Every structure is written in structure tokens, then in C-alpha cells.
Amino acid sequence: MICKPSLAYSVFVVDVFRALDDETRRLVLDELSVRDGQTLFEICSVLTMRHGLSLTRQAISQHLGVLESAGLVVTERRGRAKFHFFNRDPLSEITGRWPSRKTTPP
Secondary structure, three states, X not given: XXXXXXXXXXXXXXXXXXXXXXXXXXXXXXHHHHOOOEOHHHHHHHHHHXXXXXXXXHHHHHHHHHHHHOOOEEEEEEOXXXXXXXXXXXXXXXXXXXXXXXXXXX
């Protein structure tokens, strides 16, 4: 099988699109974009209070794991706490693939 590398998606890009396919994960990224560096407890609290989501900590932790695998979330341990940060680099790589062109009206 022969394919053109420029037309093929890398596994990385596919993981990003799959991670963004879930509404809960998009809400998590929205909340991290508002205030970066939140713990699991803080993320669970915000999702419950602002969005009315009643998911378990384990469910949110699994969503964070998917986001982390896709490179959209990076973590940092400080003592016993684990802080989550929104990494915009994967999204920049995707948007860089299709540069915007200025179109002129006919």
C-alpha cells in the first residue's frame, strides 16, 4: 500500500480528534482554559457546580487520562497533589495544517 505522507493523519492527530469528540472532555478543557493548574477535586467541583454534571471522580479521571494521552493536558505533581494544565500545542499543530487563505469576493 502506497500513501502520500502529507495526506495521511498521524496517530497523534487522530488521538486529538478522538479526545475532542466527547462533550465532557471539551468542558474539562474549557474549564482549564479559564483557570489552568486545577486538581481533580477542583475540576470535579467546577463541572458539578457550573455544568450540572454528576460524574464520579473516577469517570473524570478517565476523561483526563484520555486528554493527557492526546497531549491536550499535561500534569505536574506537587507533593500528593496532581495539577492539570491545558496544552494548546496539539491544537496549534492541527490548525497549522490548514492555513487560512484570504478569499477575494468574485
